[in-house]
Structures are given as C-alpha cells and as structure tokens.
Amino acid sequence: MLLELKHLYIKLNDKKILDDFSLTIQPGEVHVIMGPNGTGKSTLSKVIMNHPAYHLEQGDIVWNGKSILSMSTDERAKLGIFLAMQDPLTIEGVSNSEFLRTALSEKEGKTVGIFEFLQEMNQAIQDLKMSDDMLHRSINQGFSGGERKKNEILQMKLLKPQLILLDEIDSGLDVDSLKIVCENINQYLNENPQASLLIITHYPRILDYIKPDYVHIMKDGKIQKTGDLSLAYEIEKTGYHGINDVSELASHE
Amino acid sequence: MNKITVERKKWESSLDSQVSYQDGQLVIEKSTTILFDCNNSTQPLSIVVKPNVQVSLIFQSIDTKQNITYEISENSQVEIQHLSVDGSDQVMIYLKGEQAKVSYYYSTINRKENTYSITVEHQAMKTESNIVNHGVNLNDNALRFIVNGIIPKQSIHSVCNQDTKIIARCANTSFIEPNLLIDTNEMEANHAAYIGRFPDSKVFYLMSRGIPLEKCYELLLEGFLLGNEKLEQSQKKWFFQYLKEQKGGKQNE
Numbered sequence: 023m024l025l026e027l028k029h030l031y032i033k034l035n036d037k038k039i040l041d042d043f044s045l046t047i048q049p050g051e052v053h054v055i056m057g058p059n060g061t062g063k064s065t066l067s068k069v070i071m072n073h074p075a076y077h078l079e080q081g082d083i084v085w086n087g088k089s090i091l092s093m094s095t096d097e098r099a100k101l102g103i104f105l106a107m108q109d110p111l112t113i114e115g116v117s118n119s120e121f122l123r124t125a126l127s128e129k130e131g132k133t134v135g136i137f138e139f140l141q142e143m144n145q146a147i148q149d150l151k152m153s154d155d156m157l158h159r160s161i162n163q164g165f166s167g168g169e170r171k172k173n174e175i176l177q178m179k180l181l182k183p184q185l186i187l188l189d190e191i192d193s194g195l196d197v198d199s200l201k202i203v204c205e206n207i208n209q210y211l212n213e214n215p216q217a218s219l220l221i222i223t224h225y226p227r228i229l230d231y232i233k234p235d236y237v238h239i240m241k242d243g244k245i246q247k248t249g250d251l252s253l254a255y256e257i258e259k260t261g262y263h264g265i266n267d268v269s270e271l272a273s274h275e
Numbered sequence: 276m277n278k279i280t281v282e283r284k285k286w287e288s289s290l291d292s293q294v295s296y297q298d299g300q301l302v303i304e305k306s307t308t309i310l311f312d313c314n315n316s317t318q319p320l321s322i323v324v325k326p327n328v329q330v331s332l333i334f335q336s337i338d339t340k341q342n343i344t345y346e347i348s349e350n351s352q353v354e355i356q357h358l359s360v361d362g363s364d365q366v367m368i369y370l371k372g373e374q375a376k377v378s379y380y381y382s383t384i385n386r387k388e389n390t391y392s393i394t395v396e397h398q399a400m401k402t403e404s405n406i407v408n409h410g411v412n413l414n415d416n417a418l419r420f421i422v423n424g425i426i427p428k429q430s431i432h433s434v435c436n437q438d439t440k441i442i443a444r445c446a447n448t449s450f451i452e453p454n455l456l457i458d459t460n461e462m463e464a465n466h467a468a469y470i471g472r473f474p475d476s477k478v479f480y481l482m483s484r485g486i487p488l489e490k491c492y493e494l495l496l497e498g499f500l501l502g503n504e505k506l507e508q509s510q511k512k513w514f515f516q517y518l519k520e521q522k523g524g525k526q527n528e
Contacts, residue, residue: 071479075475094482095479095483099482099485111477111480113477115498115500115501116494116502121481121484121494125484125485128487128490181484
C-alpha cells in the first residue's frame with residue numbers, strides 16, 4: 023500500500039473537521055473525493071502534508087508501511103507526495119526558476135545543473151502552453167487563475183512525485199486550460215504507472231478527462247459512500263442530500 | 276560606472292564629467308548612474324539633481340549614520356537602491372520642481388539598535404514619491420523605521436506612496452512610524468506598514484516542494500530584500516553574504 027490514512031481526527035475551534043477518516047491508496051490508483059463545501063476535503067490534503075494550522079488529534083498516516091507523522095512537510099514532499107494547491111500563493115521576489123531549481127536540487131540531493139534544469143523546464147512550459155517568461159517572474163505573481171493551476175502541474179512534472187494530491191485543480195480553469203492540465207496529468211500517469219492520484223473536487227467535470235478507479239463521497243469529516251465513476255454523475259444529478267450509506271468497499275476505509 | 280567610496284571620513288571618487296563633487300555636495304547635470312560604497316561613515320552627503328535628468332543611485336552601506344539630502348529639480352527622475360547593513364541613516368528628499376519623481380528602495384539587514392528615517396517633502400505640484408522600505412531584524416535588537424511624507428498646499432496632483440515592512444526573525448522589538456502630513460485635497464497618498472514573520476502559508480508552500488525550513492527562509496529573505504530585478508548579481512551577492520553570516524537568527528516557531 024502506498025498511503026494509508028487511519029482513523030484521522032481533527033478539530034478546529036471545537037468543530038470536528040475530520041472524524042474517524044480512513045482511506046487506503048494503492049500504487050497506480052486514481053481516487054476522487056467529492057463532497058459539499060466545508061466537509062474537510064481540503065483539510066485532508068493539508069493534513070497529509072503536515073500543514074502547521076492542522077494538528078492531528080488521533081490516527082496515523084502511513085507511507086509504504088511506515089508512519090510519517092513525525093516527518094516535516096519537506097520530508098513528506100521528498101518521499102514523493104505532491105500537493106497541487108487550490109489557491110497557489112504569490113511569493114514576491116522569489117523567481118519560479120530559483121524556486122524550482124532549489125526544490126529539484128533538494129530532491130536530487132545535489133545542485134541540478136542549469137542546462138539540465140532549463141531543458142526540463144522548457145519542455146514542461148511547452149507541454150502546458152505557458153509563457154516562456156514565467157521562469158523569470160516571481161512565483162505566481164501576475165499569473166491568472168489558470169496560469170497558477172498550470173504552474174502547480176508544471177511543478178508536479180518536474181518533481182515527479184509518487185502520489186499527487188489535486189485540491190480543486192479544476193476551479194478557476196477555463197475549458198481549454200482544464201483540458202491541457204488533464205492531458206498533462208494523464209501523460210504523467212501513463213509514463214509513471216505506479217504513481218497514484220487523489221483528486222479533490224466539487225464537480226465531475228474533471229472526471230471527463232481523468233478516469234478514476236474509486237469515487238468517495240465525503241461528508242461530516244468522513245467518507246460516507248464509495249463507488250465508481252457513475253457515483254460522481256449520480257451526485258451531479260441528485261446533489262449530496264441523502265448520502266449517508268457507509269461504503270461496503272472496506273479496503274478503502 | 277561612477278563610483279564614490281566612503282571609509283569613515285575618507286572619500287574617494289571616480290566620476291565622469293556629468294557629475295561634480297565638492298565639499299560633500301554632488302551635483303548631477305546629466306543622466307547617469309552612481310554607485311556609493313559606504314563603510315562606517317557619518318559623513319553628510321548632499322545630492323543635487325538638475326532639471327530633466329534620469330539618475331540611478333545604488334548604495335551599499337555598512338554601519339553608517341549619515342545624513343543624506345536630495346534636491347530633485349523639475350522633470351527629473353531619481354531611482355535609489357539602498358542596500359544597508361546596520362544603518363541609522365537620515366534621508367531627506369526635496370522634490371523641488373514640477374514633475375520631479377523619486378523611487379527609493381531601501382533594504383536593510385539589522386543586527387544592532389538602529390533607527391532609519393526618510394522624509395519626502397513635495398515642494399511642487401505633480402511630484403511623485405514611491406518609498407519602499409524592507410528590513411529584516413535578525414536578533415532581539417530594535418529596528419525602527421520613521422517614514423514621513425509632507426505634501427503642502429501648493430503640491431496639488433502629487434502622488435506620495437509609502438510601503439514599509441519589517442520581518443522579525445527573533446523577538447519583535449521593532450517599530451514603524453508612518454506619517455503622511457497632507458495639506459491639500461487634490462493628491463493621492465497610500466501607505467502600508469507591516470511588522471511580523473513570514474506568513475506560515477508561504478513557508479508551507481515552499482516546504483511542500485521539498486525545500487527545508489532554513490532554505491525556505493533564505494529564499495524568502497532574498498526575495499524580500501533583493502527582489503528588485505534592477506540590481507546586479509554582484510550587488511545581490513554582496514548583500515546576501517550578511518544574511519548567510521548570521522545563521523543564529525531564526526523566525527520564532
């Protein structure tokens with residue numbers, strides 16, 4: 023098993039955000055978590071990456087059979103976990119190239135040569151149909167919503183993770199940009215068949231491009247129902263009302 | 276490039292014919308660039324910019340307590356990049372003629388008790404000042420910024436912008452005193468002041484790409500202090516060595 027989330031509990035301001043949340047992801051699997059606003063979906067992705075605002079009260083996060091609870095955010099990233107964020111931040115003064123070359127060098131454990139780095143970057147920029155000058159601009163500064171999301175996928179392509187967490191990557195993307203982003207994710211999954219994907223989304227639109235193995239419906243801090251792609255389309259028709267059947271797919275809970 | 280070196284009270288200069296220097300006063304007649312290298316200096320300096328010129332001034336200063344006065348004539352634009360280590364300078368800028376403009380980017384690394392003050396007096400209409408002060412306080416000493424904008428009645432249609440930030444890496448004993456003294460209705464003024472740490476969200480974003488905490492601070496500090504693309508690599512390198520020397524200063528967790 024690549025990732026096991028075991029009975030996670032999180033409270034924030036006396037409100038339960040994650041309530042006995044469990045999920046297992048195997049290598050090469052594509053999972054989707056859908057659910058109404060405020061149900062803990064984004065919190066889950068941040069908890070996996072050890073965001074300082076969220077402290078796990080109970081439970082364990084296991085990566086390839088070992089608990090990673092004591093690991094810092096950067097150590098978890100170096101294991102091969104990548105979080106594409108819902109609202110990527112602007113960081114003034116730090117250029118994309120400096121940031122990514124530093125990240126890549128940390129991952130490789132040695133300073134990555136500028137020629138090798140630029141070759142990879144230029145290819146990824148072309149694949150994502152981004153502007154060449156983004157390399158020299160500050161991280162996400164002056165980027166449109168779509169460019170920010172593409173920048174997340176560009177980072178994914180460079181850092182080559184084993185597990186990709188996509189937190190509402192489809193929000194703020196127009197139809198063409200969504201297609202480009204999804205094509206790049208699919209290409210990555212094809213080239214890295216052991217890589218796994220956890221998509222967090224409100225809408226099944228992204229699932230027209232990326233086909234999931236499992237769709238989970240999350241409500242009140244836990245998975246309420248698990249199914250296949252048809253469950254996502256059912257939710258689109260009926261909404262989240264009435265979702266309270268605990269899944270029988272025990273291996274994923 | 277024109278260069279002036281000040282070591283304590285000793286001045287050395289290498290200037291072309293566009294600049295004249297006498298008794299501590301520089302008179303700039305034509306568009307030019309001047310590099311000031313100041314070490315341990317308390318020498319006052321007066322800079323007079325004649326009409327219709329564009330001037331770029333770069334200061335590299337360590338342990339200075341200088342009074343620096345600028346008089347900028349009509350239709351002249353002056354851009355100043357001031358990189359300071361432990362500076363307690365007092366800067367006075369007079370915008371004396373119509374459409375005189377000054378952009379002042381002050382970046383300081385603070386290791387002692389220091390007070391830096393800058394005052395811009397708009398003495399003519401349609402003048403413009405953009406004052407950006409960024410400081411990093413590496414230990415428990417106080418860094419004080421006093422930033423004044425004076426816009427009397429006659430200075431209609433002027434623009435006065437102040438943006439001051441201090442990043443405190445240890446105990447926060449610093450303060451910012453922003454003052455806008457405005458005596459006319461027809462002008463534009465903005466000010467922003469921030470003292471604190473780098474936001475956790477930015478640190479998390481960088482760490483989520485596998486960059487260790489201390490390296491994240493290096494990137495953020497470099498971007499905060501040296502984000503200006505107009506600085507040359509040698510100037511950035513000169514300044515950044517003082518941050519790297521001070522490994523003891525850490526943001527409070």
